[in-house]
Amino acid sequence: MGCGLFVLHRTYLVITGLQTEHIRRISQRELAQEFGHLIEELELDKNDILLKLCASAKPYKDTHREALMAYAKEEMMAALNTLSPEIMRAIKIKMVVNEIYGNKSPERVLGILIASASASASASATAAPYPLKYGKRDHFG
Numbered sequence: 731m732g733c734g735l736f737v738l739h740r741t742y743l744v745i746t747g748l749q750t751e752h753i754r755r756i757s758q759r760e761l762a763q764e765f766g767h768l769i770e771e772l773e774l775d776k777n778d779i780l781l782k783l784c785a786s787a788k789p790y791k792d793t794h795r796e797a798l799m800a801y802a803k804e805e806m807m808a809a810l811n812t813l814s815p816e817i818m819r820a821i822k823i824k825m826v827v828n829e830i831y832g833n834k835s836p837e838r839v840l841g842i843l844i845a846s847a848s849a850s851a852s853a854s855a856t857a858a859p860y861p862l863k864y865g866k867r868d869h870f871g
Contacts, residue, residue: 810818821843 824843825840
């Protein structure tokens with residue numbers, strides 16, 4: 731009888747172990763499904779937030795564009811106010827001539843004029859890097 735009891739006890743332990751393993755697998759499967767549902771929910775939340783960000787970014791972008799355009803206009807006006815009337819007249823004549831006889835756009839002409847002015851300014855800067863009334867020592871000392 732002791733041997734039969736041992737076999738029954740051993741069978742009970744095996745069955746209990748199998749049940750425990752089965753319950754563990756079911757729990758893992760349920761956790762994996764729940765995790766999958768949470769990931770789907772997070773993706774939906776992420777997409778919702780991205781849509782809200784895109785909608786809220788437009789006013790900032792528009793405001794930035796307007797501010798930058800206003801700043802560029804002010805800088806251009808300040809620069810134009812420092813130019814001599816002769817240079818302004820020469821630019822206007824050059825643009826009219828190119829418009830009538832050339833095929834260059836005003837933007838291209840403006841680019842050429844800016845490049846010419848930059849080259850002229852750098853040439854005069856290398857010729858006389860310090861104001862005429864100051865020497866090197868007087869200007870910095």
